[in-house]
Amino acid sequence: MRRERWTDLWSLLLLLFGSVFMVAPFLWTISTSLKDRRNVFEIPPQWIPDPFTFGNYAMVWQESPLLNGFMNSLIIVVIVLTVGMLVSAMSAYAFGKFEFPYKGVLFLGLLGTMMIPYSVVMIPQYIGFSRLDWVDTLLPLIIPGLFGNIVVIFFIRQYLQSAMPTELIEAAKIDGSSFPGIFFKIALPIMKPALAAQAALSFMGIWNDFLGPLIYLHTPEKQTIQVLIASMQAMYIGQSDYPMIMAAAIIAMVPVIIVFFFCQRYFIESMAISGIKG
Amino acid sequence: MGTKLLSGYRRKELAWLYLFVAPPVLGFLLFGLVPILFSIYISFHKWDMLSDPQWMGFANYKDLLADEKVFKSLYNTVYLMIGIPIGMVLSLLLAILMNRKIAGISFMRTIYYLPVISPIIAVSLLWQWILNQDYGLLNNFLWEVFGITGPNWLGKPEWVKPSLILIGLWSGIGGNMVLYLAGLQSISSTYYEAAEIDGAGAWHKLTRITIPLLTPIHFFVIVMGIIGAFQSFSQIYVLAVDGGPEYSGATVVYYIFQHAFEYFNMGYASAVAWVLGILIFIVTLIQFKLSNRWVYQD
Numbered sequence: 301m302r303r304e305r306w307t308d309l310w311s312l313l314l315l316l317f318g319s320v321f322m323v324a325p326f327l328w329t330i331s332t333s334l335k336d337r338r339n340v341f342e343i344p345p346q347w348i349p350d351p352f353t354f355g356n357y358a359m360v361w362q363e364s365p366l367l368n369g370f371m372n373s374l375i376i377v378v379i380v381l382t383v384g385m386l387v388s389a390m391s392a393y394a395f396g397k398f399e400f401p402y403k404g405v406l407f408l409g410l411l412g413t414m415m416i417p418y419s420v421v422m423i424p425q426y427i428g429f430s431r432l433d434w435v436d437t438l439l440p441l442i443i444p445g446l447f448g449n450i451v452v453i454f455f456i457r458q459y460l461q462s463a464m465p466t467e468l469i470e471a472a473k474i475d476g477s478s479f480p481g482i483f484f485k486i487a488l489p490i491m492k493p494a495l496a497a498q499a500a501l502s503f504m505g506i507w508n509d510f511l512g513p514l515i516y517l518h519t520p521e522k523q524t525i526q527v528l529i530a531s532m533q534a535m536y537i538g539q540s541d542y543p544m545i546m547a548a549a550i551i552a553m554v555p556v557i558i559v560f561f562f563c564q565r566y567f568i569e570s571m572a573i574s575g576i577k578g
Numbered sequence: 579m580g581t582k583l584l585s586g587y588r589r590k591e592l593a594w595l596y597l598f599v600a601p602p603v604l605g606f607l608l609f610g611l612v613p614i615l616f617s618i619y620i621s622f623h624k625w626d627m628l629s630d631p632q633w634m635g636f637a638n639y640k641d642l643l644a645d646e647k648v649f650k651s652l653y654n655t656v657y658l659m660i661g662i663p664i665g666m667v668l669s670l671l672l673a674i675l676m677n678r679k680i681a682g683i684s685f686m687r688t689i690y691y692l693p694v695i696s697p698i699i700a701v702s703l704l705w706q707w708i709l710n711q712d713y714g715l716l717n718n719f720l721w722e723v724f725g726i727t728g729p730n731w732l733g734k735p736e737w738v739k740p741s742l743i744l745i746g747l748w749s750g751i752g753g754n755m756v757l758y759l760a761g762l763q764s765i766s767s768t769y770y771e772a773a774e775i776d777g778a779g780a781w782h783k784l785t786r787i788t789i790p791l792l793t794p795i796h797f798f799v800i801v802m803g804i805i806g807a808f809q810s811f812s813q814i815y816v817l818a819v820d821g822g823p824e825y826s827g828a829t830v831v832y833y834i835f836q837h838a839f840e841y842f843n844m845g846y847a848s849a850v851a852w853v854l855g856i857l858i859f860i861v862t863l864i865q866f867k868l869s870n871r872w873v874y875q876d
Contacts, residue, residue, distance in 0.1 A: 315676065393598065420851045427627065
């Protein structure tokens, strides 16, 4: 028992030691973002900004249409998540709980899409969307997401197979419930936890996405927050204005970190589930 | 009468089922299959999207085999995979340390997980400052603690890739740690109890029980790590502007991006993208083929 306690202590100490290296970059970023430009290049580095200023945040906010950036990212995330999740849940229900002709082929075909790297389809997709005149709009980033996501379908289907007994569907049928009625009243509530976990992961993926938005969005007012922040670097790195760049980085991080703290359970669960089942 | 009613229900049910699975199937056709076929077509053409596509035969593929930058970016991409085994060791170690019931553990888990959810663009900007040669936090730390003059991390060709690996480790180990933690918690304690009765020490328990029973997770981490490394782009875009010094940081996707969206060589970029796609496919296939030799299945 005593030996056990010593290992606990040592583990905690080691973890604490490691966590210094995990946290220091964040703290350093915050510290830099609150510094005056003249005090950035002090050696040895000062952790506590003196003088202390929020001016960089105000400047960054003025220089770049960040509010637009947030709105654009938010529009994409909200639409893709609500529609995409519902669509994925519907097909996961059909694939997971029913038999129908060509089911195997269809599902395998969908699984095959997981193997296609984005870099292969990004060029033909770009050409297609530019034909539709959708370049520099949010549509190329929203529309493909409305058709559901195979990864989500896969995990929800897996979840339903163990979490929803088929007798439940049979009983509801006998009671006279319609097919969509059973889905919305019985299946959807059952898959809620799995759906929440997948939504948390998808949120992160969409919010942090960069390559797609970079290709399609050119006007600053139409760009997502990630693209705007990346272009900040080009603007300020020449002047070595690190406080501005760090303020921009913090602005980009805050929303995700807030969401993470509220839905922490779902994130860690979904990560764990995806690893074990995969 | 009864059967007729039932088949009527079944017919209705089938219609609903196809309706339910239609969107992803349609999405697969529109945004997967059609683009792929179109991509093959483009890869045999020269096309700047302004004039008409011009048939080139295999010229794009021949050119890329002679293109030094293709091989350089491929080499860089594979080089970055060195981070995968290092990350596995570190995240397994972290998971083992965390796999105990002590106060403050969940807080620790959050701290290690924070970089995983942080936007990669912001993380890249932050590290660009930390890796600054003269005023960066890392070189100051190296000087004050060890008396070492740190290198010009992102400015010297030989240090760009190690820098990218370092950043990848910092931002990635939390994710794999969570996977390993879940894996550790699913190992039945009876294995360890039996081993203890046989007099096994901590090292034996780790190498004979823990590591072998976690092979499905090792496999997952390796497969996803390699696929992810093959597709790395965003951090390169920020940290190795124009591919970095002597193109030492450019990855294949970055090269494709440059050709497609900076020079508008759609045909050539598609050919390179195809080679990358096939490469990813083959490597993943080989891993799955080899997996039954070493991955534990219960």
